[in-house]
Amino acid sequence: MTEEKKENQKIVNLIIISDSVGDTAFNMVQAGAVQYPDVKFNYRRYPFITNREKLEKVFNEITEFENVLIAFTLIHEDEQLAAIKFAREHNMKYVDLLSGVIENIHSLTGEEPKHEIGAVHHMGQNYFDRISAMEFAVMYDDGKDPKGFLEADVVLLGVSRTSKTPLSLFLANKNLKVANLPLVPQTHIPDEIYKVDPKKIIGLTNDPSVLNEIRRQRMIAYGLNPDTTYSNMDSINAELDAANKLYKKLGCYVINVAHRSIEETAALIMEHLGIDDYAK
Amino acid sequence: MTEEKKENQKIVNLIIISDSVGDTAFNMVQAGAVQYPDVKFNYRRYPFITNREKLEKVFNEITEFENVLIAFTLIHEDEQLAAIKFAREHNMKYVDLLSGVIENIHSLTGEEPKHEIGAVHHMGQNYFDRISAMEFAVMYDDGKDPKGFLEADVVLLGVSRTSKTPLSLFLANKNLKVANLPLVPQTHIPDEIYKVDPKKIIGLTNDPSVLNEIRRQRMIAYGLNPDTTYSNMDSINAELDAANKLYKKLGCYVINVAHRSIEETAALIMEHLGIDDYAK
Known part of the structure; x- marks a missing residue:
């Protein structure tokens, strides 16, 4: 201690x-x-x-x-x-x-x-499904392979620092197959995204001020000038706007993670998907 | 239902x-x-x-x-x-x-x-440490980058199908930084492994019969002949022997995951590391 x-x-x-x-x-x-x-x-x-x-x-x-x-x-x-x-x-x-x-x-x-x-902790089918879901989340983290979007139960889209990876893993622990895609400026959106049932897509967003602070801290941690493009408010706003436009186009469910823990965001997603009773 | x-x-x-x-x-x-x-x-x-x-x-x-x-x-x-x-x-x-x-x-x-x-669920330092640990686990899963071994709190070595990935994620959820390395025949063991404090290394093994059955099932699922080299008992035994020799050389703690759930294996690891009281 x-x-x-x-x-x-x-x-x-x-x-x-x-x-x-x-x-x-x-x-x-x-x-x-x-x-x-x-x-x-x-x-x-x-x-x-x-x-x-x-x-x-x-x-x-x-x-x-x-x-x-x-x-x-x-x-x-x-x-x-x-x-x-x-x-x-x-x-x-x-x-x-x-x-x-x-x-x-x-x-x-x-x-x-x-x-x-x-x-x-008996290792029934449910247990092995959960392990598969975790392996799926790691395999299709960070948009690594677009074919994951078509196989996923949930597709998370989000600007940087919206906790896509831990959220994917948390949902995997609930037996959901999750793929995620980071939205950075000029991201090419893979065609697969438009083929996914919009109900399965979650758009993650954040408050500009929160993103700015996180990015400034990160720059400082790296020993860099905190007022670079990466943390600039104009570019943050442009990035969030672009993400929101995409979410609107897709007609997906949008969650602002600014004041939510992973657990809370995950519970909202499961409620949205109608699986809060763990029926899956 | x-x-x-x-x-x-x-x-x-x-x-x-x-x-x-x-x-x-x-x-x-x-x-x-x-x-x-x-x-x-x-x-x-x-x-x-x-x-x-x-x-x-x-x-x-x-x-x-x-x-x-x-x-x-x-x-x-x-x-x-x-x-x-x-x-x-x-x-x-x-x-x-x-x-x-x-x-x-x-x-x-x-x-x-x-x-x-x-x-x-308040998002204190502990919460952000946990998110970092999850991102670490994904980044250094599957031996992707050997420098992860030196930064990790725990290094998992294991033959195939010993649940390295879900176990890494489960431990990450306890705020531990975990890197893992799969041991396949003729794996080159990165030099970094020998520089890690052996107390931090966990060698995962399994019963030959369990591995054989898992691999046969996988071959069948792929529509392949289940009696290929991959599921052959001799090769499984050789693989397990090679892993056990490495574990002995490293002097690391060895866990047979054959009849253990992820949660149980994780609890053994935390006990071994002396952090079962969540003091970290």
């Missing part, structure tokens, strides 16, 4: 215990922790805690900690109970993130859960 | 309501649902439900549904309570995934949560 503790700053030790990878538990805990910007959080994650012996080792490691919140996703009931017992005996807080979902499904259906660890 | 409902199969409608993207809630619900392989689940996700009006619209849409589990991650207490009230009045099950974390942190610290929606 490089950050120093501020005076009187409260500390919470967040212990994440999972019998699988623990990513979802980590993300959920983080979503709660960000609501407390003045608290210093120490995260400690214990993945693959698949039996009682491993769980006891975790307990040994954390037994002396203070201000502890234990968040766990454990499939087996005896391990859930062991975690609760340990937390209570050591005056720690705990939250069981997964049992509520499992128990409610049991109530609705009367079915018994199979208590299988790591079941979500 | 292309899948038909089996006779007497129980159905559960999983409604995910989030004031942000809803990915974490979706993943948590899915982790519970996979414990019931015989139940048919219909997922419906409502992201960006940031105020009471939007929440009421969701209620209107789902009010006639039966066998409902509502899972929500809502920051504002009045919306949490509205969701609970709605669920109770309509005889639906519900699970509040986020409040437990937020309330426990309050108990530990006495601090008040700031009740800010979407705080986890």
